[in-house]
Amino acid sequence: MIGGALLESAAVALVVIGVAFLLAGTIGLVRFPDVYTRAHAASKCDSAGAGSVLLGLALHDGFAFGDLKLVLLAILVVVSGPTTAHALARAAMRSGRRPWPRDEGGPA
Amino acid sequence: MRVFALALVLVVAATMVIGIAGLPPHGDPDGPVHTHVGARYLEQGVAETGLRNLVTAVLLVYRGFDTFLEVVVIFTALVAVLALPSATRQPPQSRDESAAASRRDTDDAVPVSPVVFLVVRLLAPFIAVFALASLYRGHVTPGGGFQSAAIIGAMMIALGLVFGREHAARLVPHGAKAWLQALGPLVFAVVALVGWRLTGAFLGFPADEAAHALREALVVILEVAIAVGGAVILAQLFMALDAPS
Numbered sequence: 001m002i003g004g005a006l007l008e009s010a011a012v013a014l015v016v017i018g019v020a021f022l023l024a025g026t027i028g029l030v031r032f033p034d035v036y037t038r039a040h041a042a043s044k045c046d047s048a049g050a051g052s053v054l055l056g057l058a059l060h061d062g063f064a065f066g067d068l069k070l071v072l073l074a075i076l077v078v079v080s081g082p083t084t085a086h087a088l089a090r091a092a093m094r095s096g097r098r099p100w101p102r103d104e105g106g107p108a
Numbered sequence: 109m110r111v112f113a114l115a116l117v118l119v120v121a122a123t124m125v126i127g128i129a130g131l132p133p134h135g136d137p138d139g140p141v142h143t144h145v146g147a148r149y150l151e152q153g154v155a156e157t158g159l160r161n162l163v164t165a166v167l168l169v170y171r172g173f174d175t176f177l178e179v180v181v182i183f184t185a186l187v188a189v190l191a192l193p194s195a196t197r198q199p200p201q202s203r204d205e206s207a208a209a210s211r212r213d214t215d216d217a218v219p220v221s222p223v224v225f226l227v228v229r230l231l232a233p234f235i236a237v238f239a240l241a242s243l244y245r246g247h248v249t250p251g252g253g254f255q256s257a258a259i260i261g262a263m264m265i266a267l268g269l270v271f272g273r274e275h276a277a278r279l280v281p282h283g284a285k286a287w288l289q290a291l292g293p294l295v296f297a298v299v300a301l302v303g304w305r306l307t308g309a310f311l312g313f314p315a316d317e318a319a320h321a322l323r324e325a326l327v328v329i330l331e332v333a334i335a336v337g338g339a340v341i342l343a344q345l346f347m348a349l350d351a352p353s
Contacts, residue, residue, distance in 0.1 A: 076231075079227060079230075079231070080227065080231070083223060083224055083227040086221065086223050086224065087221060087223075087224050090221050094218055
């Protein structure tokens with residue numbers, strides 16, 4: 001039973017961490033100034049947030065065959081999210097979008 | 109302005125919270141969803157339609173006309189897009205068109221990102237298997253023709269992005285292209301007429317136990333037609349966005 005409680009705590013911790021990432025990513029998506037920083041926030045949100053929520057759900061209530069689907073889904077999210085962010089950032093760079101300057105004296 | 113925006117957000121949020129608070133509890137047997145036609149579907153659906161998946165039963169039998177017209181709507185959307193002048197573009201004539209042409213040239217000059225190329229190649233077989241599974245299992249479990257169409261269409265678009273449109277266009281046999289695009293409405297019409305012949309009602313499905321195999325066959329044919337036709341239409345809609353002439 002101790003094992004079950006440990007597993008349950010791990011599951012809850014993973015979901016809480018995931019929700020924290022999703023919250024931070026969402027705030028970043030709204031507040032960040034340009035396409036690169038926003039893509040950064042959104043892809044963190046996807047990979048770390050959705051990934052750990054899915055893993056937490058897979059641990060929840062112990063292992064079952066159906067949990068394999070959640071793990072596969074987490075893998076898919078972790079593979080496809082960064083790829084999308086990469087493609088977005090690459091397309092923005094190719095089309096001449098300048099990164100946001102760190103300070104006003106930087107390249108505009 | 110900020111105060112106004114904040115006030116607007118608060119008012120909308122409060123309205124939504126009040127609205128949600130007024131909903132019946134989740135799964136409440138006396139909730140409006142469960143007391144009208146839904147209860148009839150759940151109680152009589154299997155006996156009346158002979159289909160094991162009630163979602164399919166509602167989609168193809170109870171609301172067969174609605175689904176038929178949905179398929180026609182998707183086909184009409186493609187016809188409308190193809191009827192736009194830019195979709196069947198001839199050699200550049202106006203400034204807009206030569207601008208589009210030069211944009212295509214630069215598109216070709218940009219090499220495909222190796223990351224995207226690898227990931228799409230890696231995922232495409234899994235996407236295809238998922239689409240087939242969702243189609244094949246669709247009349248028993250969640251899934252079915254429309255979902256499968258969206259998944260196959262997305263896969264074709266992703267392949268078109270990394271391999272080039274010409275390569276992806278070869279996934280659809282050129283001679284059969286127009287027929288495949290119209291597959292959904294055509295097969296739906298044929299199945300509807302067959303149903304008419306068998307049951308005396310347009311779009312009727314034989315519901316008795318003896319016609320089990322025939323009914324399953326009709327449903328599977330319909331789902332496959334919706335999936336293939338829908339996928340070809342989705343892919344074509346994407347290709348038509350900036351099609352090389």
